Amino acid sequence: MQNNNYNANKIVETGIMISITFVIIAMTAYVPILLELGMFILPIPATLIYIRHNFKLAFITIILSIILTTFLYNPISALVSGVVYGFAALSLGYYIKNNKSSSETIVAVTIATAIGKIIKFLIYAIFVSKAGIVQYLNMMVNQLHESLDAYKNIYIQMNAPKEAIDYVESVSKYVNLEMLIVILTLSFIIGGLIQAYISYIIIQKVLLRLNYVVEEIIPFSRVYIPNRIEALLIIIACIGIILNAKEFTKYSYAFSIVNTLVIFTLNLDGMAYLVYLLKEKGKLPKGIIIITVLLILFIPAISDLYLVFGITDIIFNLRKLDPNPIRKVK
Incomplete structure (x- = not known):
C-alpha cells in the first residue's frame, strides 16, 4: 500500500x-x-x-x-x-x-x-x-551586412557625423564567415x-x-581562472598567431576562438578581482559594486582595467585562490 x-x-x-x-x-x-x-x-x-x-x-x-x-x-x-x-x-x-x-x-x-x-x-x-550548415552561416553573414547597410543609410539620411558612418563601414568589413x-x-x-x-x-x-x-x-568575488588553464590558452593562441603569420589558415577559426577566450577569461578574472576589492576589502554596498562594475565595463576608455586586474591576479595569485600559484604572495 x-x-x-x-x-x-x-x-x-x-x-x-x-x-x-x-x-x-x-x-x-x-x-x-x-x-x-x-x-x-x-x-x-x-x-x-x-x-x-x-x-x-x-x-x-x-x-x-x-x-x-x-x-x-x-x-x-x-x-x-x-x-x-x-x-x-x-x-x-x-x-x-x-x-x-x-x-x-x-x-x-x-x-x-x-x-x-x-x-x-x-x-x-x-x-x-x-540550406546546410555553411550556406546557413553565409545567409546569416549576408543578413548582418544588410542590417549594417541599413544602419549606414539611416545615418546618412540623418546627416550623422562622418565618424559614425565610418565606424559602421569598418564593422561591416569584419563581418565574415570566420568572425560569425x-x-x-x-x-x-x-x-x-x-x-x-x-x-x-x-x-x-x-x-x-x-x-x-x-x-x-x-560568490563571484571568489571566481578565478587557474593559471595553468590560462597559460594553456595563451600558448594555443600564440601558436595560432604564428601559423597565421606563416599563412597556415586552415585552423584559423579554432585559434580565433581560443584567442577570444583568452581575452574573455582575463576580463572575467579581472572583474571578479575588482568585486573582491570592493566587497571584501572596501565593504561597499552591493548596489554601488554593481554600478561600478558596469560603468567600467561599458566605458571603453577604462574597460581595459579588467585585463590589467586579471593578468595581475593570475600571475601573483592576489586572492590566494589558486592552489598552484606561479608566485606565492606573503
Missing part, C-alpha cells in the same frame, strides 16, 4: 512539473526577451523531478513537456527548446543529486547547455532552412555559463525551501 502511495505521489509530482513547464513556455512563447529569461527557469521542474526521484521520470517530464509545447509552437521549435533546457535540467539534476561541488555542477551544466545550443543551431540549419563562427561558438559557451550560474542559484533557493542540503554557489 505504501509503495502504491509512493508511485501515486511520483505521478502527481511529475504531472505538476509538466504543467509548470508548459505554463512557463506559454507565458514566454511570443515574446523573445521573455523566452530568453524563461530558459533560466525551464530546467527547474525536470531538475526537481530528477533530484526527488530519478532520471527516467525527469526524462519523461521533458518529453511530455515538448509534446505539449507543440500546441504553442511548431514541432521543430518545441523540439529545439526542449533540447536546450532538457540537457541543462538532466545535468543539473545529476550533479546535485550526486552531491557534486557547485563549481563542478556549473561547468557540467555549461557544457551540456552549450551542446544543446549547438544541436539547436544544427537543427535550424539542416532541417528548417534546408567565432561569435557563435563564444555565445554558446558564455550563454551556457550564464544559464548554468543563474539556474543553479534558482534551484538552490528552491531546494533550500524543500529542506534539501545544497552547497552554496561560489
